[in-house]
Amino acid sequence: MMGEVTYVGSSYISVTAYTGGEDVTDFTTLDISTLTATENTESIDTAEDTEYLKVETGMLNAAARDDVTTGAFIVSTLDEDGAHQIILIESGDAAGAASASTSDGETADGADSASADDSTVSGESSTTEA
Numbered sequence: 001m002m003g004e005v006t007y008v009g010s011s012y013i014s015v016t017a018y019t020g021g022e023d024v025t026d027f028t029t030l031d032i033s034t035l036t037a038t039e040n041t042e043s044i045d046t047a048e049d050t051e052y053l054k055v056e057t058g059m060l061n062a063a064a065r066d067d068v069t070t071g072a073f074i075v076s077t078l079d080e081d082g083a084h085q086i087i088l089i090e091s092g093d094a095a096g097a098a099s100a101s102t103s104d105g106e107t108a109d110g111a112d113s114a115s116a117d118d119s120t121v122s123g124e125s126s127t128t129e130a
Helices: 094-099
Strands: 002-008 012-019 036-045 051-056 061-063 073-078 084-090 125-128
Touching: 002 036, 012 073
Parallel strands: 051 084
Antiparallel strands: 002 012, 002 073, 012 036, 036 125, 051 061, 073 084
């Protein structure tokens, strides 16, 4: 699953899903300009053991959850051992993250939605209505 971050909650990240890069295996070379935004908003569950990485100068480096901000482009995937990874392909507007809001008016510092809290971390995402 890949997309542009629209909301960062305490246990999930919402993204506008993109298509076109499903066969990419080397995320350091992913060209997001070749991808197409869909009308789907996806919710990616995160947990304390989710690993965060970022692409920098053609390499994958360690990142922190705080690096994922509104406007960033991320890929949610599983490593070879089945552990959940969030890979930051392109940084977003960090200033925009503080004032981002969901469609029901919650701020980025607000509570998680009930549907996100009830799901488990599986590396897969669920589709919600935009």
